[in-house]
Amino acid sequence: MVMAKAPWSDLAACRGERSHLFYSPDTAESREARLRRERQAKQLCAACPVLEECREAALAQREGYGIWGGLNEMERRALLRR
Numbered sequence: 671m672v673m674a675k676a677p678w679s680d681l682a683a684c685r686g687e688r689s690h691l692f693y694s695p696d697t698a699e700s701r702e703a704r705l706r707r708e709r710q711a712k713q714l715c716a717a718c719p720v721l722e723e724c725r726e727a728a729l730a731q732r733e734g735y736g737i738w739g740g741l742n743e744m745e746r747r748a749l750l751r752r
């Protein structure tokens with residue numbers, strides 16, 4: 671899930687088996703399921719030691735999908751518009 675070769679990626683809390691929480695599945699996802707999945711991902715982000723680095727990188731790279739640095743794509747777009 672983490673950005674390839676990012677120097678902080680070894681410390682990312684999302685490494686491993688829970689990385690599926692950070693992106694929508696290939697199949698349809700209800701609004702409730704999406705909110706639940708995103709809430710779980712954001713809980714991992716909240717305890718992640720590299721949250722700031724991850725968020726800055728995602729904003730700089732205009733990541734279009736997924737949870738990065740505790741923000742989903744809509745939240746990142748809103749932040750970039752400010």
Ligand code: SF4
Pocket residue numbers: 671672682683684685692714715716718719720721722724725737738739740
């Ligand atoms: S802030 Fe979230 S998305 Fe970013 S590395 Fe940490 S757990 Fe992964």
